[in-house]
Amino acid sequence: MSIEDRNRVVILEDRVENVSGAEFPLSFDDQELAHNLESFGNSFDIQIVRVTPTDIEFDLIGVDASIANALRRVLIAEVPTMAIEDVYMLNNTGIVQDEVLAHRLGLIPIKADASEFTWKQKSDGATDQNTLVFKLYAACTANPEAAPGETDPNKKYINGSVYSSQLVWEPAGDQQKRLASVSIGPIHDDILITKLRPGQVINCELHCQKGVGKDHAKFSPVATASYRLLPEIQILEDITGDDADLFRECFPPGVVDVVVEDGVRKAKVVNARKDTVSREVLRHKQFEGKVRLTRVRDHFIFNVESTGIISPEDLVAQALDVLMEKCDIAKSALTKATQAEEEAE
Numbered sequence: 001m002s003i004e005d006r007n008r009v010v011i012l013e014d015r016v017e018n019v020s021g022a023e024f025p026l027s028f029d030d031q032e033l034a035h036n037l038e039s040f041g042n043s044f045d046i047q048i049v050r051v052t053p054t055d056i057e058f059d060l061i062g063v064d065a066s067i068a069n070a071l072r073r074v075l076i077a078e079v080p081t082m083a084i085e086d087v088y089m090l091n092n093t094g095i096v097q098d099e100v101l102a103h104r105l106g107l108i109p110i111k112a113d114a115s116e117f118t119w120k121q122k123s124d125g126a127t128d129q130n131t132l133v134f135k136l137y138a139a140c141t142a143n144p145e146a147a148p149g150e151t152d153p154n155k156k157y158i159n160g161s162v163y164s165s166q167l168v169w170e171p172a173g174d175q176q177k178r179l180a181s182v183s184i185g186p187i188h189d190d191i192l193i194t195k196l197r198p199g200q201v202i203n204c205e206l207h208c209q210k211g212v213g214k215d216h217a218k219f220s221p222v223a224t225a226s227y228r229l230l231p232e233i234q235i236l237e238d239i240t241g242d243d244a245d246l247f248r249e250c251f252p253p254g255v256v257d258v259v260v261e262d263g264v265r266k267a268k269v270v271n272a273r274k275d276t277v278s279r280e281v282l283r284h285k286q287f288e289g290k291v292r293l294t295r296v297r298d299h300f301i302f303n304v305e306s307t308g309i310i311s312p313e314d315l316v317a318q319a320l321d322v323l324m325e326k327c328d329i330a331k332s333a334l335t336k337a338t339q340a341e342e343e344a345e
Contacts, residue, residue: 009229011293013282043298056312060227060300068227068300074319074326075225077214081309082112082132084218086207093201096194101202104194105136106218108164109187109307110208116179120209128173132184132208135170138162140196159196165189167206187308221315223305229295231275237290239267247291250281273301 010017043062050057060068087102094101112132120130140159153160164186171179194202213220233255239247244267248256257270277295281287306312 007297008232008294009297011277011279011282011295013279049301051313054308054312055303055305056316057301057303058316059230060302062298063300064298065300068302071319071323072225072227072302074322075222075304075315076220078212078322079221079310079315079318080114080210080212081219081221082110082114082117082208082210083216084108084110084134084206085209085211088205088207089203090205091201091203093199094194094196095200101194101204105204105206106216108167108191108193109309110185111182111187111309112179112184112208113182114210117210126207128175130209131172132175133170133172134167134206134208135204136162136167136193136206137201137203138166138196139201140198142198153195157196157198161195162193162202163189164191164193166193221307221310223307225302225304227300227302229297230299230301231272231277232294232296233269233272233275234292234294235267235269235290236292238264239287239290240264243267243286246284247281247287250284250287251275251278 006018009019040062045059045061047059047061048056049059060071084106087098087105089098089102092098092101096104110132117132118130120126124130126133138159140157143156143158146156150156167186169184171184175184196202211219213222233251241264244258244265247267248258250256252274254271255269255275256267258265259268260266277293279293281291282293302316304312304316306315310318
């Protein structure tokens with residue numbers, strides 16, 4: 001088996017072949033491929049495909065699935081953010097119970113640079129170095145300007161709906177100066193917290209702390225973080241005429257096109273990246289032996305959607321920093337263990 005074939009996951013009609021490597025990353029058929037820093041540098045690459053204010057798509061090329069999955073898990077669970085941890089309920093006469101209301105408040109993404117804050121331990125008190133304080137006060141009253149017989153609650157009541165925009169930041173210590181570069185507050189102002197009716201009041205104080213997603217999902221800076229292997233479609237024999245049209249319809253739009261070459265209409269793969277690998281083409285007998293579907297084992301297409309707390313490009317960079325720090329810790333522990341064994345001998 002060639003190196004290229006070893007690096008392909010083969011998609012067949014009823015099964016998937018060459019799924020896993022062997023005992024070691026990047027090894028096949030009981031033969032370990034040479035792996036060193038030089039070979040890694042020659043094959044490794046990161047290609048940015050698309051960046052928006054909330055999303056990033058990039059290709060991670062030349063790494064084992066264990067590394068790609070480690071990056072995905074770090075993105076979800078180990079990049080620190082600030083989130084509402086403690087809710088001090090001073091008054092709540094609304095229909096939503098205190099604990100449910102506190103849970104809803106905790107899930108509101110808060111715009112704040114976690115690197116400006118220290119970790120708060122259980123024994124620590126709240127300070128301007130480890131805590132952000134917000135206050136929420138909302139009292140519902142009837143709208144005196146509402147028309148008689150009005151049925152729309154938004155017009156009939158004042159503060160009938162309580163939104164995240166009503167959270168008010170209370171700077172403490174030097175926070176006003178230290179955090180001047182960031183507009184502290186909820187990422188989105190239109191998150192519905194609860195609904196009230198005349199006579200009902202909510203008054204509470206909210207304390208935000210630094211945390212990570214593995215402790216609670218509210219600290220996770222990503223809405224989604226996923227990857228998939230790069231699809232590859234190989235046309236082994238020309239597919240022409242009406243078969244070319246049928247072949248094109250077996251794939252999502254933009255994957256295959258029908259072109260004219262030397263007066264003959266034939267199918268041509270234009271963007272295999274868009275393929276969802278549905279295997280629809282393998283159901284048709286006329287395409288047997290004419291097409292091969294594979295996925296590139298070490299080419300990962302990452303899609304990361306930020307909650308808005310951290311820009312997507314900074315989010316990936318911070319995740320890589322965390323991953324490198326974990327590698328340094330593992331390397332240090334391995335060195336100490338090796339030294340201890342040598343001294344014992």
